[in-house]
Amino acid sequence: MSKSATSHFKRLPKGQNGGIELLLIHNVEHLGRQGDLVEVKAGYALNYLLPQGLATIATDHHKRMVEKHREKLRAIELEKLKSYREQADELAKQSITIEANANDEGHLYGSVGPHEIVDALKASGITLAQDQIRLEGPLKELGLYTVKIHLHSEVDASLKVWVVPTVAAEGGEPGAS
Structure with missing residues (x-):
């Protein structure tokens, strides 16, 4: 490791377990919520969280700023949650x-997969991403299915999906089979 790389690590605040202390700027699934103080390994911090703008270095100044705005952030998050629940x-x-x-x-x-479900929802005016559709596997038979839709880390929805046979075009020539 070069001399500059080792000095870079020394400036980062170390946590109790030897990781790097960061303040989350956005919610990160499986790690924490916005404003949380987390301790992660150096590689995760330097290669993902910091470059993606998901976290910042946990300085005393940043900690004070987060405390001041925590209530405001909670109110915004509650509004988002309410919107997702609706x-x-x-x-x-x-x-x-x-x-x-x-x-x-x-x-x-x-088979019918997330792509077809998203397209059908889009046709009815609802826009979702394919990764929000949670299927246990592709739908391979006709029938009614209840599909789980992941809207938020705390909100999942259920959607009824009917898979029906394709209707043949009417008005063919008489005698044709």
Whole structure:
């Protein structure tokens, strides 16, 4: 390790367990919430949290600033949470229908995954990301499924998804099979 790299590590505040103390600027799943003081390994801090702007070095000044704004941040977070819960309630009332090619026993020739669910939701005016759709596996049969949608670390919604057979085009030539 070069001399400049070792001196860089010395300036970072060390935690009780030898890691680097950081203040989270944004919520980081599986680590902490905005404003939390966390201790992480140097590589995680220097290669991910700091460059992505998710955290900052935990100086005394930053700690005081966080304490001053903690109530304001809580109010904002509660508003977001309320919005996500309202969206979850709206999604619970909805159901979407996805047409898919299937055989006579109801087995799909392909499968229905998050991409198809997101497209069907987009057609009904709801925009979600594919990674918010939580499936245990692709849907491979016709029927009604309850799909879990991850809106926030504290809010999950359920959506009813109907997978129905594709309707053949009507009005074909008589006698054609």
